[in-house]
Amino acid sequence: MDAYDAIAVLYAGLARDDLNTLPLDRAILAAFAERVRATGAGPVAELGCGPGPVTAHLRDLGLDVSGVDLSPVMIGLARETYPDLRFETGSMDALEMADGELGGVVSWYSVIHAPPGEVPSYLAEFRRVLAVDGTLLLGFFESEGGPVTSFDHKVTTAYRWPIDDLAGLAREAGFTEIGRMLREPCEGERFRRGHLLMRAR
Numbered sequence: 001m002d003a004y005d006a007i008a009v010l011y012a013g014l015a016r017d018d019l020n021t022l023p024l025d026r027a028i029l030a031a032f033a034e035r036v037r038a039t040g041a042g043p044v045a046e047l048g049c050g051p052g053p054v055t056a057h058l059r060d061l062g063l064d065v066s067g068v069d070l071s072p073v074m075i076g077l078a079r080e081t082y083p084d085l086r087f088e089t090g091s092m093d094a095l096e097m098a099d100g101e102l103g104g105v106v107s108w109y110s111v112i113h114a115p116p117g118e119v120p121s122y123l124a125e126f127r128r129v130l131a132v133d134g135t136l137l138l139g140f141f142e143s144e145g146g147p148v149t150s151f152d153h154k155v156t157t158a159y160r161w162p163i164d165d166l167a168g169l170a171r172e173a174g175f176t177e178i179g180r181m182l183r184e185p186c187e188g189e190r191f192r193r194g195h196l197l198m199r200a201r
Contacts, residue, residue: 041103048110052078
């Protein structure tokens, strides 16, 4: 949390317009939003929302969405930038939400800093707060054929995941895969990006 607090203002400025140049990322977010609207299962939360640009994008896709992040500085920036949206400080593995409260969860590069052994607890909490048939979207750095690998992220240590391994952990946590997307790094990016769209069983 302290690492993101320290760079929050700089990070917010860099992240605000990311989606404008990433059509495939927008496409998987649109697929998530379409499924949530079709199931009508309840509100959506972006967990690990940072300064809020993805939360705002989901709002623009017609969802009843709020954001949660561990960093109070990030939440302050999100509230200032998007005053029409709800943002709360909280931990993704101990959410102050009822069982089955949500129709959708987006974890957009928000479990990348979790040590691999802790990721199942995050997925279990995502499943707890999702209604049956609720939708989960995971965005992460993909390991391109290698094992789970740590790397020196600009903020703090992060991990690249084999997409099959992360999908397997999600299955064990109570999710069924709907689809996946891999895309190669764009200019200025180092690693392949992975995306998993799942439904809660």
